[in-house]
Amino acid sequence: MKKIITVSREFGSGGRELGKRLADYLGLSYFDSEIAEEMSKQTNLDMDYLSGKLERGVAHYPATFASSFSRISSASNSAMLIAKQHKIIKDIAKINDCVIVGRGADAVLSEYAPFKIFVYADMPAKIERCKNRAPEGEKLTDKELEKKIKSIDKGRKSMYDIFSSHAWGEKSAYNLCINTTGLDIENIIPAVAGIVNAYFNGE
Amino acid sequence: MKKIITVSREFGSGGRELGKRLADYLGLSYFDSEIAEEMSKQTNLDMDYLSGKLERGVAHYPATFASSFSRISSASNSAMLIAKQHKIIKDIAKINDCVIVGRGADAVLSEYAPFKIFVYADMPAKIERCKNRAPEGEKLTDKELEKKIKSIDKGRKSMYDIFSSHAWGEKSAYNLCINTTGLDIENIIPAVAGIVNAYFNGE
Numbered sequence: 001m002k003k004i005i006t007v008s009r010e011f012g013s014g015g016r017e018l019g020k021r022l023a024d025y026l027g028l029s030y031f032d033s034e035i036a037e038e039m040s041k042q043t044n045l046d047m048d049y050l051s052g053k054l055e056r057g058v059a060h061y062p063a064t065f066a067s068s069f070s071r072i073s074s075a076s077n078s079a080m081l082i083a084k085q086h087k088i089i090k091d092i093a094k095i096n097d098c099v100i101v102g103r104g105a106d107a108v109l110s111e112y113a114p115f116k117i118f119v120y121a122d123m124p125a126k127i128e129r130c131k132n133r134a135p136e137g138e139k140l141t142d143k144e145l146e147k148k149i150k151s152i153d154k155g156r157k158s159m160y161d162i163f164s165s166h167a168w169g170e171k172s173a174y175n176l177c178i179n180t181t182g183l184d185i186e187n188i189i190p191a192v193a194g195i196v197n198a199y200f201n202g203e
Numbered sequence: 204m205k206k207i208i209t210v211s212r213e214f215g216s217g218g219r220e221l222g223k224r225l226a227d228y229l230g231l232s233y234f235d236s237e238i239a240e241e242m243s244k245q246t247n248l249d250m251d252y253l254s255g256k257l258e259r260g261v262a263h264y265p266a267t268f269a270s271s272f273s274r275i276s277s278a279s280n281s282a283m284l285i286a287k288q289h290k291i292i293k294d295i296a297k298i299n300d301c302v303i304v305g306r307g308a309d310a311v312l313s314e315y316a317p318f319k320i321f322v323y324a325d326m327p328a329k330i331e332r333c334k335n336r337a338p339e340g341e342k343l344t345d346k347e348l349e350k351k352i353k354s355i356d357k358g359r360k361s362m363y364d365i366f367s368s369h370a371w372g373e374k375s376a377y378n379l380c381i382n383t384t385g386l387d388i389e390n391i392i393p394a395v396a397g398i399v400n401a402y403f404n405g406e
Contacts, residue, residue, distance in 0.1 A: 120375065169374075172323065177380035178398075187401040194394030195386075202387050 003028065003097040003200050004114035006106035008160075008168070011152040012126030012145075014180045015119035016101050021189045023099035026196065031092055032101040038088050043081070053078050054085060054103075055155045082163065102156070106173070107164035115199050117192070118174040123149070125181040175199060206231065206300040206403050207317035209309035211363075211371070214355040215329030215348075217383045218322035219304050224392045226302035229399065234295055235304040241291050246284070256281050257288060257306075258358045285366065305359070309376070310367035318402050320395070321377040326352070328384040378402060 005022065009015020016032060023030035039054075040047045086108045092098065093109050100109075106116040121129070127145045134140070140148065160168035171177050176195055178188070208225065212218020219235060226233035242257075243250045289311045295301065296312050303312075309319040324332070330348045337343070343351065363371035374380050379398060381391070 118374075122375070171321075171372075171374045171380045172325075172382070174380075175382045175384075177374045177377075179375070179378045181378075182405055183398075183401055184405055187405065188398050191394040191397030191401065194397065195381075195391050198386055198390040198394065202385055202390065 001200065002093070002112050004093055004105075004109055004112045005099045005117065005196060006109065006114045007099060007101045007117045007119060008104075008106055008174070009102065009119040010121065010126065010169070011149045011156075012130045013119045013121040014129060014185045015117075017185050018117070018119050018178070018180070018189070018192070019099050019101040021186060022192055022196070025189045025193050026099075029092075029096045029098040030101075031089075031096075031098055035085065035088055035092070035100075035103055039081070039085055042084065042088070050081065053081050055152070055159060082159075086163075104160050104164060107160070107166075115176070115196050116174040118169060118171065118177040120169070120177065120179055122179070122181040204403065205296070205315050207296055207308075207312055207315045208302045208320065208399060209312065209317045210302060210304045210320045210322060211307075211309060211377070212305065212322040213324065213329065213372070214352045214359075215333045216322045216324040217332060217388045218320075220388050221320070221322050221381070221383070221392070221395070222302045222304040224389060225395055225399070228392045228396050229302075232299045232301040233304075234292075234299075234301055238288065238291055238295070238303075238306055242284070242288055245287065245291070253284065256284050258355070258362060285362075289366075307363050307367060310363070310369075318379070318399050319377045321372060321374065321380040323372070323380065323382055325382070325384040 003026075005019075005026075005028070007015050007019035007022075009018075019032065020030055022028075036047050036050060039045070039050050043050070085103060089100065089103060089105050089108045092100070093105075093112060106114060123146060126149055127142050130140075130145050130149065157168040164173075166173040176192070178192070206229075208222075208229075208231070210218050210222035210225075212221075222235065223233055225231075239250050239253060242248070242253050246253070288306060292303065292306060292308050292311045295303070296308075296315060309317060326349060329352050330345050333343075333348050333352065360371040367376075369376040379395070381395070
């Protein structure tokens with residue numbers, strides 16, 4: 001059977017690192033920013049613009065009467081982009097056993113019964129991780145980082161909840177939820193791979 | 204450092220099996236019904252009576268005016284039993300590296316920073332498991348089993364939420380949440396042990 005692993009994650013929890021290392025360990029293809037690049041190629045839209053559209057969630061547009069026309073246009077534009085992204089994710093899954101990080105791939109690919117991982121961490125651990133990996137020149141306080149983390153996750157949740165039948169981060173929708181607080185992600189990869197293999201071998 | 208692993212679980216998800224196998228694999232002591240036996244010994248109360256008192260939750264007593272006196276007495280009786288159970292759990296943890304299943308041990312033993320596992324499963328998988336392990340003579344329909352599962356978990360949640368600062372089953376409170384649907388529990392024990400060891404070795 002097809003081996004698809006999806007990794008959903010709280011911002012700053014190390015989900016992307018876990019996904020990448022897991023793909024390497026299992027010898028699977030890995031998709032993350034590759035999806036954004038493909039979107040950009042297909043739409044001729046800038047990646048930053050796309051990321052704003054696809055991570056903020058349609059429901060987040062300001063709800064004033066005066067802005068209603070631009071809201072409708074903006075929402076339909078977002079919906080079109082979401083549909084296109086889903087198509088790309090489905091095309092990827094058709095031809096690859098792979099690990100896909102984010103982008104609601106767990107919901108989009110439910111027909112493949114992927115192994116669905118959710119990665120999270122305590123707030124202080126996420127702040128620490130963000131600090132250690134801040135882009136050069138970014139100097140945010142802990143409070144600012146916490147605000148940024150919460151805002152990004154709010155966008156992910158709002159975007160996800162538009163097209164999924166369950167809420168983002170609700171554990172019942174995942175096969176494994178890993179709290180990375182106090183863990184060195186590299187050290188747990190063989191163990192996570194062990195659970196993934198037990199799942200696919202048991203089917 | 205002390206190695207304490209707590210296993211909280213939805214009824215029918217295989218949490219007890221996972222806890223027992225994990226303890227065996229790691230060479231740790233295992234506590235589950237042993238705690239109930241010790242409670243029974245210390246209180247001279249019947250184990251079934253204790254189990255009713257300790258799994259139903261204080262808030263579940265009927266809230267009629269006429270029953271208010273018996274409710275107060277019943278609630279204070281339950282509170283006393285909860286306190287006694289917590290004392291037994293703390294005494295166990297003082298002298299044992301161990302796996303403890305249920306009984307809110309994760310909240311009671313927070314000072315030890317235990318590795319906290321939550322085991323859950325999809326409802327059809329839990330019903331199937333309950334059927335396969337039904338006590339002799341018990342012949343419940345799927346609907347009756349689902350009702351039983353929900354009722355037991357409601358009691359666990361209500362009891363747990365009395366003394367814990369977070370809600371029962373809320374993933375942020377656990378280190379690892381495992382959905383056993385589609386998994387053979389025996390097969391994932393080495394992997395779960397790998398994550399547990401990474402946690403304790405990383406501290």
